[in-house]
Amino acid sequence: LKKYDYQRDNWYVVIEQPIEEGYEVAYRLRTYTAIVLLISIIIVFVLVTLMSMRITRPIKELLKETQIIAEGDMEQNINIVTGDEIGGLAESFNTMLNNLKSMMEQVLKISGEAASIAEIRQYTDKFLENIQSGVITVDNAGKITSFNNAACEILGTNEHSIIGKA
Numbered sequence: 001l002k003k004y005d006y007q008r009d010n011w012y013v014v015i016e017q018p019i020e021e022g023y024e025v026a027y028r029l030r031t032y033t034a035i036v037l038l039i040s041i042i043i044v045f046v047l048v049t050l051m052s053m054r055i056t057r058p059i060k061e062l063l064k065e066t067q068i069i070a071e072g073d074m075e076q077n078i079n080i081v082t083g084d085e086i087g088g089l090a091e092s093f094n095t096m097l098n099n100l101k102s103m104m105e106q107v108l109k110i111s112g113e114a115a116s117i118a119e120i121r122q123y124t125d126k127f128l129e130n131i132q133s134g135v136i137t138v139d140n141a142g143k144i145t146s147f148n149n150a151a152c153e154i155l156g157t158n159e160h161s162i163i164g165k166a
Helices: 024-070 084-131 150-154
Strands: 136-138 144-147
Touching: 024 084
Parallel strands: none
Antiparallel strands: 136 144
């Protein structure tokens, strides 16, 4: 107990109050604080969940679309418009896909020409083997690239010993 300067030594003021009543304000404050904290945690959880879904949904779509393309279905484009890095990544995938389609078309065109060249070469080789005249073919560097049977008989050598020589 505190004694004031004007107070006499034998007088004291004592106030008695039940603990519940004395701490009622503190208890209410504790309860309100717990409720506000719980509501804040729930709001933060909901916001974080919504934001993570907003971020992961386009990534999941991009993954699904690229798996479809990887399986060979290259007729579709990736349609993800988010206006952020994920959208930019989807645009890059579409550009890459279009470039890949173009390159595949060129390869197919060239391989079709190569198949035609191979067929022409096969036809020419059969033709040269069946004629009676000796025929030797050379490339631009002057190396012998083919030699028919008639040329072998005329020169008295075999094809394998002379192909590739200048």
